[in-house]
Structures are given as structure tokens and as C-alpha cells.
Amino acid sequence: MFNICLIAGLIYFYTNNYSYGIWKMALKEDLKKVIVEGLFLEDIKPEEIKDDELLFGNESLGLDSLDAVELVVQIQKHFGVEIKNIEEGTVAFQSINTLAAFIEERQ
């Protein structure tokens, strides 16, 4: 009985984690698509953006302050998450990873 419970628990744990991982990966892929399409980036494909690549500033993806304006609106439109102020923006706009974590936290 104990063994059955253990196996069921493990299956539940791994399935949950697995689907969570899949969901998070899909979220990041969606984010990359939104960035490329929503911001009208022509020289880059979604799959070329790395999860930990800086979005703004030196040695980054090369987004500028006006892209940030568009990004705020696109995030709200596609994920229903509002970036309300500069504090939230500073945290969220570091990379795909931080943006995904921000969205996950607020969805």
C-alpha cells in the first residue's frame, strides 16, 4: 500500500513538474514571439533570443526605451499582466527569464 502511494505521489510530482516546465518553456517562447512580432524586430528570429540575454542596455538584444513602451502594452495585451510602474519594469525587463517570472507571479 505504501509503495503504491509512493509511486502515485512520484508520478503526480513529476507530471506536475513536467507540465509546469513545459508551460514555462511555452511562456518563454510566446514572450520571444511577442517581442519579435509586437516590436516589429526585423533582424532577429524568436528562437535566436536567449533566455538570459539582456533586453535593454549595452551588450543586450538591443531594445531601446521606445521598445519598452511597446513592450508594456504587448505584455498586457497578450498575457493580461500590467507593468504598473518603473519599479516593476526595472525588475521585469532584465531578460526573458525575469519577464517570464514576472508574468508567472501575476497571472
Added chain:
Amino acid sequence: MQASNEKYKKNTQTWMGKTVGAEWQYNIFYFLIRCGGRRLAYFLLYFVVFYYVVFAPEQRKKTYFYLSRRFQSRDIFKRFADSYCMVLNFGKTLIDRAITGIMGDQIFKVKFSDKEQLLKLQKRSNGLILMMSHVGCWQVALYALKVLNVPVNLLMHREEGNVDNQYFEQAGLSNMFKIIDPGGYLGGTLEMIEALKNKEVLSVMGDRVIDVTQNVSYAEFLGQEVPFHYSTFKIASVTGSPVVVLFSFKTGPDSYELKIADIIDVPENLGRSEKVFKPYVERYVKALETFTDKHPYQFFNFYDMWNS
């Protein structure tokens, strides 16, 4: 575009946000305003301006960037008179805004015949973007915007020595006006969006190019191509807020007028190319040029925006 920006960067004289005159010199005028009001301050101003125009040729030359394009064929005496008029008017606006700060905004009569139009626009919009310029006395004019009953967010550098900051600090107007620093994180864009989301007013200076390497579009102004930022129109496109081109001008010793020159609605999803925003920049520049036709000595430009 990038190449031309690079070239421009090498040659251009970037506006630094500094103001002529030391703080103690401004304090003399503040003292005179407190003692004798506007007339006494104006009286001293006539001599101070004469001194600057005659004995400070480097200051006088700063007026020529604009005046030589606005009045193309002028002899030396007329050019001198033009400089005097321009600097005198500028001095008067500095005094006027100091008076407003010290004695209150009731001192000046501000005629704003487009008030109803602006109120209607405010009702139907997600915030308002006011595109102001360095014309007339925009600080005095902003008081007329009290009718909107929302905070006004001014996009301006927080630099030491900038008399605009001195004014707002000394006048204790931080409650009515909020300053957004374009030198802040992501150029202050997140703060701008936040303000517009809250249906507040965002006031930007359309005629001041802070960084010619970023987000500029070239438009012909007084016969020559000049870079102007198109960022405001991008923000308008994304947020759906209309851009109201607003000019103020002095109409008498104690009166100003505020006029809407144009209302620019920018469609959504225009993309990120400079070309798509160029027509809107040109509309603003056209309005500015019309203003300089009507009020040639009330456009206070003291740097070489044409990069001749």
C-alpha cells in the same frame, strides 16, 4: 539614417540645459520683484540685456543660429536689434515666471480660448500629451491647465544649473507638476506610460533634441533639415493618447495667450521605423514654423539646432 545620425553627432552642439547667468544674478531679480514688482524688474532688465548684447558677443551669437534663418537678409544694425528684442523677450519671460512663482498665478491674465476643446479631448482620451516648445512662457501657460484638474508631468532633465529646475523648486510647485527625467531608466518611458494610464497630462518639449543618435526624424525647419525626436508620437501611437501642440505667447505686459496649434492623433501599430513617424514630426514642425512667422521674437532658441 544611422550614418547621418553618426555624422550629426560629431558636428552638433548638444543642448546642455544650462542657463546664462549665475544664481546670485537671478536672486537680484527675485529681490526686485519682491520689492517693486514686475516694472522694477523689467527696468533693470533693459540695461542687463543691453549689456549682454553689446559686451558679450558670445551670448549675442547664440541668438544668430535662429535669427539668421528667420530673418535672412539683415544688416548689422537690424541684426543687433533682432538680438536685443529676442533676448529682452526671453528675459521678460524669465521674470514673468519668477513673478508667478513668487506672487502667484493670478498676476497674469492667460487667455485660453481653446479651453473647452481641450476639456472635451481630455474626456475622450487616455491621458493627454502636450507638445510644448521653447516659446512664450510655457511655465505661466501651464497654470492655465489647472482646469484639467490632473497632475502635469514634465519631461525635463534634473540637472544642476538648469533654471527650469530652480524655478520649480523655488516656487514649491512640486505638487502640481511632476518631473520625469529622460535620463532615468529607459528614458523615463515607463513613468510616461504610467502617467498616461492614470489619465494625467504629459508635457514634452518638441523642439529640444537631447540625443541626436536616438529616435530622431529630420524635418525642414526655416529652410533647413533639423532633427526632432519622434518618441512622443511613438508613445501616442502605443497609448492612444492624442498629441496636442500647444503654444503660449506674451500678448501684453501682464498677459499671455495659450493656443492649440494642432491636435495629432497617431494610429496604432505603426511599427518602429522612423519613416512612419516622420509625417507627424513634420506637422509639429510646420506648426512651430507658423508660430515663428507670427511671433519671431518669442521662439527662444539659443543653440545650433541646424548644425550649420
